[in-house]
Amino acid sequence: MSTLPVPGVAGGPAVSAPGVAGGPAVSAPGVAGGPTVSVLGVRHHGPGSARAVRRELERLRPDAILIEGPPEADPLVTLAPELEPPVALLAHVPGAPARAAFWPFAAFSPEWQAILYGTAAGVPVRFCDLPAAHSLAESEDRDEKRGENEDEKEIEDEGRDETSGLRADPIGSLAAAAGYDDPERWWEDVVEHRGDTPFEVIAEAMAAVREGYEPDEREARREAYMRRTLRAALKEGYERIAVICGAWHVPALTGPLPPAARDNAILRGLPKVKAELTWVPWTYGRLASWSGYGAGITSPGWYHHLFGAPDRPVERWLAEAAAVLRDEGLAVSSAHVIESVRLAHTLATLRGRPLAGLGEVTEAARAVLCEGDDLAVELIQRRMVVGDRLGQVTDGTPMVPLQRDLRDQQRRLRLRPEALDREIDLDLRKPLDLDRSHLLHRLGLLGVDWGALGESRGKGTFRETWTLRWRPEHDLALIEQAALGTTVAGAAAQRARDLAATDRTALAELTALVEQCLLADLPQALPEVLAALSAKAALDTDVTHLMAALPAMVRAHRYGDVRGTSAEGLAVIVRSMLERICVGLPVAVTGLDDDAAAGLLKHVDAVQAAVALLETDGGGEEVSPRSRWLVTLRGVSDRQDLHGLIEGRLVRILLDAGELDDAGDRMARAMSRGQVPARAAAWVEGFLAGGGLLLVHDPRLLSLVDGWLTGLSGEQFTDVLPLLRRTFGGFAAPERRAIGERVRSAGSGARDERQDVDERRAAAAVATVLAILGKADG
Known part of the structure; x- marks a missing residue:
């Protein structure tokens, strides 16, 4: 294979794609002794390519190595030997870290092996792709032009996809030309499963695929910067330069390079932002293409095996x-x-x-x-x-203080980040478990969802069950929240204060925030959050908002007791909110349609459950919260203009609380023939929403429902059937079975009484009755 000198570079270096790994490097004719550039075209994350690159570097013994990647990461290269892959370079914009990019590396990535070779051999290693400062700014400009709304945590693959900007997949084209219908299988056969990588053949194949191809603006800029970096290395006097890049870019770096002025013109006027880079742990799950990583691979665990077991x-x-x-x-x-x-x-x-x-x-x-x-x-x-492999970075890796504090707490609390789901049960009576709970709740407040709180398998409020799974995006979230504080506790407290100070925060969100502050043990933020809640509650005139907010406030009050956290001021706010609910409820139940009644019913049930958690004794006051609430319900339940669903539910609540002794009479009136069947069915639905055992244990109520149903006409029964199915379908199977047996036994008992009459003994009584009626002859 012939090589051509680079125009405009003193000494006429030979720029070539070397032959099969282990073969000689090719020099340009007539320029013996000049600098030599070897361009090794690889597939990112290819085990065969990784082994071949390592062997080729050991043969070439270059004095400089250029790798596709962001040049701002050059100072981080020396940390690589201490890291445990998979890891990734993270680039972000200080003050606006929502814009970020990752460059992942696995042990079987050719670029990673080149970095390890260079650091071990003392050879300078530099990245040669478009700087992250430009790529992040370009991404922002593209999004602004498109007017797109980005996700909260967008993860891009800047500079890592060798097929970026292509109209067709080059690997697919070559595979099709070779008679393969699967590009992955073709690449494995010709590259990954061989004992060597034919770099020369790959370069020629890519040149053929790219013939007549004009790169788009972004790709042209990337390749122009690669050539600029190559020229700079040659100008510094390096004699043997190895370039490791995606195979697609090889033709842009091995042919007659265009004049430097042309590349400078392409790069002139690029948008730029300030970018900071660091190493972060990565996972094989994120490396797999199904995880959403654009230039990923479908089988990282398999490739890791191929690299480690040749x-x-x-x-x-x-x-x-x-x-x-x-x-x-x-x-x-x-x-x-x-x-x-x-x-x-x-x-x-x-x-x-x-x-x-x-x-x-x-x-x-x-x-x-x-x-x-x-x-x-x-x-x-x-x-x-x-695979479930999660990489590790060392303490020497640049981190924001928030990341470092979390790392220290993970060690202290013995909570190791893992890539797969791990379930832990916490007993909050134990100091270690309580501290773990505080940390996980604080991270949740910061948007770092390392742990998902589930239903506890134990009884009582002293237990929590968490499912932990660490994702690379969590490091980005920590960087994004770094301005809030240097510790997790401080940042979470400041985040709570910021949310409380926002006018857009709804009343229910503020009450949930109070609960989060108690769960996360953030007493320093609680006074401001409570003040904002009190002010919002005083101005909110919608009683449904107050009803939606009260349960979280009551739970927060209870957490203050269970966790030993001070919750001063909560009781006053809870009583004030409940009083306003009691005053506003009679107005809220007026003129409701079916949907509005169903929505209000959920709030009534939630408030009822919350009130049950409050102290029954008002602490010396005349009326306890529970009594005040039940008095309100009793007054509302006596109204004649209620929706059937609401009236039935209020009657049931009062009956269960021991506040009614005429529930049967109320049901009889609700299901009398003068009532519209649809309203009667809604009343039954509301009344029985608390469970069907009441019908099993109260024969009179069961008889009323049964009599009402059997008295409906066929058309009326069809109209109310959906409501009835919804009502009885919500009962547990044993309850439905018991109700059916009660109805059947009641019916069979009536029939048995008619069938057990002794006609011989009854003959005298019948004759007497007939004589009284003047029908003795009959």
Whole structure:
């Protein structure tokens, strides 16, 4: 392969794509002794490419290495040997970190192996792609032009997708030309499963695919900057330069390079922002393409295996798969492994592949190890093909104080970040578990959803169940909130204050914020939040808003007791809100349609449950909160203009509270023939919403409902049937069964009484009755 000197560079360096790994570098004719540039075209995250790049660098022994990536990360290269991949370079804009970009690296990424080689050999390693300062600014400009609303945490793949800006997939085009219908399988056969990587062949193939292709503006800028960085390295006097980049860019760096003035013109006037970069942990789940990472791979765990086990990879993979299945209690023997290996190799031979790929080993595992069980195959897919690996960064990595504080607390509380879901149960009576709960609630307030709070399996308010899963975006969220404070507790408190000071925060949101402050143990923020809540509650005239807010306030008051957190001022606000609810409820129940009545009913039930948590004794006051609430309900329930759903529910609440002794009479009136059937059905729905056991234990109420139903005409029954189905469908199965047995036994009992009459003994009484009626002869 011939090479051409770079125009305008003293010494005429040879710029080429070297031959097969292990072969000689090619120098330009007539410029012997000049600097040599070797461009190694790779696939990002390719294990075969990674091994070949490492071997080629060891053969070339370059004195400078250029890698596709943001140049601002050059000072971070020296930290790489101390990191545990997968990791990613994170670029963000200080003060506006919602705009960010990630450049992920795995152990099997060719760029990562080049970095490790360069740091070990003492060779300068530089990144040569468009700076993050420009790419982030360009992204912002594109979004403004499109007028798009970005997600809160957008993750971009700036400079990491070798097919960016293409009208067609080059790998797909080459695979089709080779007769493959699967580009991934073609790349694995010709690159990843070989003992070497034919860099020269890849360069020629990419040149053929790019023939006549004009890059778009963004790609043209990227490649222009790569050439500028290459020229700068040559000007500094480096003699042997290795460039590691996506295979697609090789033709732009190996042919006759355009004049520097042309590239400078392309790069002139680029938008720019201030960008900061650091290393952050990454996960194989985020590296997989299904996770939303644009330039990802579908099988990072498989590629990690290929890179770490170059000898007998199929045998080792299937043996590990068998171990995974055994850990789940599935019986897998050595004979299963042997047969699955034979099947995988046989499938590869029949398909003309140099080595069994992921498709073959998966089919072999499905047929032999899993015996056709798709769930077992999915287990192998999740645990091995994708993997649960989470990278680690060292304390020397640049971090904002908020990140460093969280890292220290994770160590102190023994909460290690993990890529897969991990469930933990916390007993809040234990100091360690209480501190863990405080940390997780504080992070939630900051938008770092490391833990999701679920339903506790234990009883009481002293237990919490959390599901933990660390995602790379959490580091970005911490950076975004870094301006709020240097510690997690301080930042969470300031976040609560900021939310409380916002006029747009609704009353219900403020009450939830009070609850969060207590759960997160943020007493320093509570006074301001309570003041904002009191002011908002005093001005809010919508009683439904107050009803929606009260339950959270009552829970917050209880948490102040359970967790030992001071909740001064809460009781006064709770009583004030309840008093305003009691005053406004009679107006709120007027003139409701079906939907409005259903919505109000939910608020009534929520307030009823909240009031039950309050002290029954008002602490020396004449009227307790519970009594005040029940008096209000009693007064409202006596009105004649209520919606049937509301009236029925209020009667049931008062009955359960022991405040009514005429519930049967009220039901009889509600279901009398003078009432519209639809209203009667709504009344029954509201009354029975608390459960159906009342009908089982009160024969009179059951008889009233049964008599009303049997008295409906066919058309009326059809009209109310949806309401009845909704009502009785909400009962538990044992309740429905018990009600049915009661109705059946009542009906059969009536029939039995008629059938058990002794006609011989009754004859005398019948004769007497007939004589009285003057029908003795009859």
